Amino acid sequence: MNQESQPDSEKATRRRRILRLCLTIIPALLVLLGFFHLVFEPGDPVDPGKPITEKEVLRLEQKLKALNPKGYYVVIDTAANHLWLKRGDRVLIDAKCSTGSGRKLECQGHTWTFETPRGELKIGGKIANPIWRKPDWAFYEEGKTLPKDERERYEDNVLGEYAMALGDGYFIHGTLYNRMLGRNVTHGCVRLGSADLIRLARTAPVGTKVYIF
Amino acid sequence: MMVAELAPELRASEGSATQQQALILKLRLELARQPKAYVEISRDMVAACMRGMRVKAIPVRSSTSYYASTPRISSVLSKTPAVPTREVVVRVETISENPSETVSNPEDIVSVDDMPDCYSIELADGSFLWVVGDSGWGLINAKRKEWLQLKVACRFYLRRALGRQVSLTILEMDSTSARHLFWLLQPDMGVIY
Numbered sequence: 001m002n003q004e005s006q007p008d009s010e011k012a013t014r015r016r017r018i019l020r021l022c023l024t025i026i027p028a029l030l031v032l033l034g035f036f037h038l039v040f041e042p043g044d045p046v047d048p049g050k051p052i053t054e055k056e057v058l059r060l061e062q063k064l065k066a067l068n069p070k071g072y073y074v075v076i077d078t079a080a081n082h083l084w085l086k087r088g089d090r091v092l093i094d095a096k097c098s099t100g101s102g103r104k105l106e107c108q109g110h111t112w113t114f115e116t117p118r119g120e121l122k123i124g125g126k127i128a129n130p131i132w133r134k135p136d137w138a139f140y141e142e143g144k145t146l147p148k149d150e151r152e153r154y155e156d157n158v159l160g161e162y163a164m165a166l167g168d169g170y171f172i173h174g175t176l177y178n179r180m181l182g183r184n185v186t187h188g189c190v191r192l193g194s195a196d197l198i199r200l201a202r203t204a205p206v207g208t209k210v211y212i213f
Numbered sequence: 214m215m216v217a218e219l220a221p222e223l224r225a226s227e228g229s230a231t232q233q234q235a236l237i238l239k240l241r242l243e244l245a246r247q248p249k250a251y252v253e254i255s256r257d258m259v260a261a262c263m264r265g266m267r268v269k270a271i272p273v274r275s276s277t278s279y280y281a282s283t284p285r286i287s288s289v290l291s292k293t294p295a296v297p298t299r300e301v302v303v304r305v306e307t308i309s310e311n312p313s314e315t316v317s318n319p320e321d322i323v324s325v326d327d328m329p330d331c332y333s334i335e336l337a338d339g340s341f342l343w344v345v346g347d348s349g350w351g352l353i354n355a356k357r358k359e360w361l362q363l364k365v366a367c368r369f370y371l372r373r374a375l376g377r378q379v380s381l382t383i384l385e386m387d388s389t390s391a392r393h394l395f396w397l398l399q400p401d402m403g404v405i406y
Binding site (some may be wrong): 075106120141151 | 229231232235238239241242245246249262263265266268269300301302303304305307308309310311312319321322323324325337338351392393396397398399
């Protein structure tokens with residue numbers, strides 16, 4: 001019994017020694033590897049393509065310029081709550097606006113996040129004297145149950161003179177709360193003051209690109 | 214934007230100015246084709262662009278890059294603030310036909326002022342941006358900032374040690390600019406740095 005267990009314990013000791021050695025050597029190697037990488041920084045691979053001429057640079061610049069919007073376009077900064085209507089480099093409207101509040105609403109197992117969508121959108125349509133069809137969240141936000149009668153969802157004179165559709169239920173529209181312009185207070189739509197809204201609606205045609213960031 | 218403004222490393226790097234210019238233009242073209250904003254980081258500013266046009270410029274007080282030789286393109290993987298950002302969550306527990314009071318307060322909003330002014334940005338290629346504003350820090354927040362700084366440094370050097378070609382860019386700016394940048398940067402957003 002003892003004669004058999006002796007070699008077993010020797011093997012176990014040897015295994016433990018090897019394991020300990022590995023545990024010491026591997027981190028040391030890693031540290032050394034890191035040191036070599038830090039000291040002997042291999043440069044980033046250089047593009048081995050053909051030599052580039054001034055003509056190629058000009059061609060690229062033209063390609064980039066071709067991506068710039070043509071005609072009227074709207075730029076909206078959601079951090080600064082500001083809207084510009086531009087044509088080329090010319091600024092036609094420079095206005096305070098209100099964008100999404102970033103608030104989350106949880107009710108009846110649903111979650112809504114009131115943020116203004118970012119990216120390239122476009123004015124898909126214009127409605128004069130729009131009537132608001134209140135979505136479910138508008139009732140939940142007031143702690144109300146959903147109306148049984150569909151007609152109870154409609155409210156007029158709250159969206160201003162025009163509503164310009166940006167898709168997915170988002171609009172550029174007017175507001176009753178002019179003092180809130182310049183702040184993030186909306187449910188995702190972009191609110192404008194009356195004079196700016198009318199100018200924008202009358203100047204920017206349907207299809208105008210809207211850049212929101 | 215003038216190419217010379219884009220990155221100081223360009224001036225010292227190998228290869229002709231024309232090649233560098235072409236490289237930057239190619240990177241811009243790649244991002245400008247997408248229907249969303251992207252940013253270009255230079256020594257004195259972070260420019261937000263869409264479709265090749267600059268839409269916003271955020272001033273940078275100083276920018277230091279480690280292991281960044283040529284301009285590169287990547288995208289935002291994650292944003293980690295040193296101090297947790299404010300969230301407004303309205304939970305409506307009970308609803309009725311005639312509620313006695315309105316549940317949500319329209320003044321409860323998240324604005325750019327709620328954004329942090331010290332944070333790290335991890336890019337999809339493994340590189341990091343460390344953004345620090347100039348506002349004062351209380352003891353607890355200073356510790357949080359140091360802790361995040363340590364985490365970023367460890368992750369960065371570990372990646373370098375493993376042979377990844379990652380870089381670290383430190384952007385120092387005023388607090389308002391740092392908050393605007395945090396607001397601007399979104400996951401998947403393209404970055405030229």
